[in-house]
Amino acid sequence: MKAILVKATLLFLLSVPIISCENNDASGNTKLSEEYTMRAENYIKQGQFKAAIIEIKNAIKTDPGYLKAYLLYTDILYQQGNHLHAIEVLEGIENKTANVYLSLAKNNLKLGKAKTALELISQAKQSSQYKADTDAILIEAKANIILKRFNEALKLVAQAKEKTSNKTLLSEVEITEAYVHKLSQNSEKLKLSLDKALKLNPNNIDAMIMLSSVYYSEQSLEQAEDLLTKALYSLPSTDTLTLKRLQILKSLTSILMEQGRTSEALVYSKLISEANPNAQKIESTYETAIEALKAGDIQKAEKLLQGLYSEHNLKASGALLGMIKYEQGDYTAADNFFQNTLDPETASEKALAYYAGTQLRLKSPEQALAAIESNIKENSNDTQLLSIYGISLLAAGKIEQAKEVIKSTLELDPGLSRLRIALANIYNSQDERQAALSELKSAAQNEPKNATVQELLLKQYQFMGEKQQHAAYARELTNHESVESKALGAIALLDTDPEFANQVINNAYTNNPTNKLVLNAKVISALNQKDYSSTQKYAKELVAIAPNNTFALTIAAASISKLTNNNDAVQYLIKQGKESADNWAADIVLAQHHSNSGNLQLAVQHAEAALAKSAFNSASTSTAINIYKTAARESFKSGSIKNARKYAIEASQLAPNDTSLLYLLVTIDLADSNITQASQIQKQISELEPNSYYSYLANADIHKINKNAAEAFTNYYNAWKIKPSDKLGKIVWSNITEDNKKLTKSRFIQEWKQTIPKSHEALTIEAIQYQQSGNYPAAKMAYRKSLDKNTNQPIALNNLAWIYFEDSNIKAALDLSEKAFKLAPENPAIIDTYGWLLYKSGDNEKARDLLAKAAKLAPHNKEIQLHLDEVESKK
Numbered sequence: 001m002k003a004i005l006v007k008a009t010l011l012f013l014l015s016v017p018i019i020s021c022e023n024n025d026a027s028g029n030t031k032l033s034e035e036y037t038m039r040a041e042n043y044i045k046q047g048q049f050k051a052a053i054i055e056i057k058n059a060i061k062t063d064p065g066y067l068k069a070y071l072l073y074t075d076i077l078y079q080q081g082n083h084l085h086a087i088e089v090l091e092g093i094e095n096k097t098a099n100v101y102l103s104l105a106k107n108n109l110k111l112g113k114a115k116t117a118l119e120l121i122s123q124a125k126q127s128s129q130y131k132a133d134t135d136a137i138l139i140e141a142k143a144n145i146i147l148k149r150f151n152e153a154l155k156l157v158a159q160a161k162e163k164t165s166n167k168t169l170l171s172e173v174e175i176t177e178a179y180v181h182k183l184s185q186n187s188e189k190l191k192l193s194l195d196k197a198l199k200l201n202p203n204n205i206d207a208m209i210m211l212s213s214v215y216y217s218e219q220s221l222e223q224a225e226d227l228l229t230k231a232l233y234s235l236p237s238t239d240t241l242t243l244k245r246l247q248i249l250k251s252l253t254s255i256l257m258e259q260g261r262t263s264e265a266l267v268y269s270k271l272i273s274e275a276n277p278n279a280q281k282i283e284s285t286y287e288t289a290i291e292a293l294k295a296g297d298i299q300k301a302e303k304l305l306q307g308l309y310s311e312h313n314l315k316a317s318g319a320l321l322g323m324i325k326y327e328q329g330d331y332t333a334a335d336n337f338f339q340n341t342l343d344p345e346t347a348s349e350k351a352l353a354y355y356a357g358t359q360l361r362l363k364s365p366e367q368a369l370a371a372i373e374s375n376i377k378e379n380s381n382d383t384q385l386l387s388i389y390g391i392s393l394l395a396a397g398k399i400e401q402a403k404e405v406i407k408s409t410l411e412l413d414p415g416l417s418r419l420r421i422a423l424a425n426i427y428n429s430q431d432e433r434q435a436a437l438s439e440l441k442s443a444a445q446n447e448p449k450n451a452t453v454q455e456l457l458l459k460q461y462q463f464m465g466e467k468q469q470h471a472a473y474a475r476e477l478t479n480h481e482s483v484e485s486k487a488l489g490a491i492a493l494l495d496t497d498p499e500f501a502n503q504v505i506n507n508a509y510t511n512n513p514t515n516k517l518v519l520n521a522k523v524i525s526a527l528n529q530k531d532y533s534s535t536q537k538y539a540k541e542l543v544a545i546a547p548n549n550t551f552a553l554t555i556a557a558a559s560i561s562k563l564t565n566n567n568d569a570v571q572y573l574i575k576q577g578k579e580s581a582d583n584w585a586a587d588i589v590l591a592q593h594h595s596n597s598g599n600l601q602l603a604v605q606h607a608e609a610a611l612a613k614s615a616f617n618s619a620s621t622s623t624a625i626n627i628y629k630t631a632a633r634e635s636f637k638s639g640s641i642k643n644a645r646k647y648a649i650e651a652s653q654l655a656p657n658d659t660s661l662l663y664l665l666v667t668i669d670l671a672d673s674n675i676t677q678a679s680q681i682q683k684q685i686s687e688l689e690p691n692s693y694y695s696y697l698a699n700a701d702i703h704k705i706n707k708n709a710a711e712a713f714t715n716y717y718n719a720w721k722i723k724p725s726d727k728l729g730k731i732v733w734s735n736i737t738e739d740n741k742k743l744t745k746s747r748f749i750q751e752w753k754q755t756i757p758k759s760h761e762a763l764t765i766e767a768i769q770y771q772q773s774g775n776y777p778a779a780k781m782a783y784r785k786s787l788d789k790n791t792n793q794p795i796a797l798n799n800l801a802w803i804y805f806e807d808s809n810i811k812a813a814l815d816l817s818e819k820a821f822k823l824a825p826e827n828p829a830i831i832d833t834y835g836w837l838l839y840k841s842g843d844n845e846k847a848r849d850l851l852a853k854a855a856k857l858a859p860h861n862k863e864i865q866l867h868l869d870e871v872e873s874k875k
Helices: 008-014 026-045 049-062 067-080 083-091 098-110 114-125 134-146 150-163 167-183 187-200 205-217 221-234 243-258 262-275 277-294 298-312 315-327 331-341 349-361 365-373 383-395 399-412 417-429 433-446 451-463 467-478 483-493 498-511 516-528 532-545 550-563 566-579 585-596 600-614 618-637 641-654 659-671 675-688 693-705 709-722 726-734 745-755 761-772 776-789 794-806 810-823 828-840 844-857 862-872
Strands: none
Touching: 026 049, 026 067, 049 067, 067 083, 067 098, 067 243, 083 098, 098 114, 098 134, 114 134, 134 150, 134 167, 150 167, 167 187, 167 205, 187 205, 205 221, 205 243, 221 243, 243 262, 277 298, 277 315, 298 315, 315 331, 315 349, 331 349, 349 365, 349 383, 365 383, 383 399, 383 417, 399 417, 417 433, 417 451, 433 451, 451 467, 451 483, 467 483, 483 498, 483 516, 498 516, 516 532, 516 550, 532 550, 550 566, 550 585, 566 585, 585 600, 585 618, 600 618, 618 641, 618 659, 641 659, 659 675, 659 693, 675 693, 693 709, 709 726, 726 745, 726 761, 745 761, 761 776, 761 794, 776 794, 794 810, 794 828, 810 828, 828 844, 828 862, 844 862
């Protein structure tokens, strides 16, 4: 027979050595294994599972490739409800047959993993040994039922009926159909199917259990009890507790307790407890934890769940701990729990929402999407999950899809202001300002006390230039009952009606001197009046009640700097940071200050201090990532590859899925001639975000280093199509070779101008092309258009000056050349043009000085030297 190879996992489970069947004694070993297996089958018929497992182990030890023994073992595990163990054993079989795949599908179905089951069935169908018999069809039907694909399931049920005339099998078919009616809540058809199932097979345990649950829901407790009692006595006796027996015992206990027959219920409860002494204790502890959660006693619930998780590896408790950590804002801890315990395919929609929310907070929108998209329940009405789905799509850049999901969610619950804000942002990004305004107005109506919505609505009016509506809404807010609304309205009126606005702010401060938004208004008011003493006073008051308010700290420090000096401002921030171990925001402000001042070493120190104090919260993490990025780029520019790599790695540890950081590492490694390492990182980028902007850029850079010009161009061009920019446009243009049949440099310039209509750089490069080809009129026009868009272009000014000079328009040439020189006084080519034009206009002395400087800056430039020699000769 063909050898079946078994993985190390299976060896551990069964405690037998793995050997190949491909030896001279294979047939003898197989025959002996068959004898062991036959004895195991007899023990199973007698309900002696323990003895059967011993015989199975002997069979596998004799012939590790004897597949029937493994299937028999996993069938016992299936009956015992140990589906995870069964899956582990089955997955350990390397050369899987159709039966192995179907057994895997059955066990996954019991765990609710219907999509996985369908994938396994698909793999089974690809096997030559697959037989589309009734059992196989019913497994597929049950998977479709779980996914609520009822029409597909009923088609499969019909196929199964045609496959057999066996009453026992037909009874199973009726049970499968009954599941459809149960989930679609058709109680009439449900009872009809169950009656048919019991007529075909009066001892069908599943039919009795399901029918009893129908009676129980109808409060026909005696009928439910009778059916369960009959089912219990119909079960064969076994030496270990099977899943069906446990299910019946638990249901009987519940029914008897509801009937007030406590003593009888305790008999069944005792049977359950004796079969698994730890189970009831675990269940009881878990229920106590749930009750504590409902009562708001998070500390007690967390302690109980942590015990269940660490002592019994109870996945349900781990998932709940993940949710608790999410609510507490500890997203890293939440992620650790979710990764170890939560299976997105079987998770509840609430748990899935928490998991996806965690991934969003950790800036992994793609992971959030992967979890939701492949497992979101069809026609889901869970607005929490749908909200996170929409936000995840938005974070992943899938704008149109996000818009549709958000709109659908708002139809289910119009009061979700957070989603309306997100939708307004989408509309604004698409220049649909009126639609954005409409969403924010709706949000304000739904939540009239939501200060965030009010602030955004004010900004929207301002953004749209609706001055009258902005002023009217601001005045409306100053009459609001909420002090926050009054402050927001007053801030909005500071520019147009400062006297009234300050009166509102002062009244609000008198009544609520510790309100954060009111203090914020006082700070802004003082700033508007350039009253730095008052600004400092109110900013410090705001810091006193909100020590981690970065705005207040920044303004307080800036005011101190204005009144005294920069050093005093820094000392103030250092003191604030030292006042409490929880004061992380002062270090964020210091990090940003030192970064702006160019002292990146100090910036990194304070960013790291903020991280430690804040326990890596989102604000400090974001700041640290930006500081590390800046430090890496500046180190790279200065030629310190070692430091650049160090800072980039520090940043990537905080944001491991940030492909822009990984691309920075690729750039650093390529500069260090470490092509192998750069290629490995490029593969990582492609795995995280295949066919993405940074994936293409990294690939292009590597191909360029390896002198694969065509591949480099293709990847740069693909990156351009995703995220066009002037910088990338220049790279694409410079990588277009003469033999490129798809795209010429001239054609790309036209594409560049159409893609980025405001680009002056595309026009400048086009002008240079025209100038080099001798088409001076076209070059002149292109330079003018470019300078209309951006006058501060020394190269464009210089080149256009030279064209005017050749046209004998010395005055216009000299004006342009002077502007170019003022913008780039150290560029030898620009100095040369300006000096030469001065010479041609008669200013020999100034021309001589400038050309001497140009010659010194570019000692090997012959043209500059010739110009200088001619001027020198005119002394």
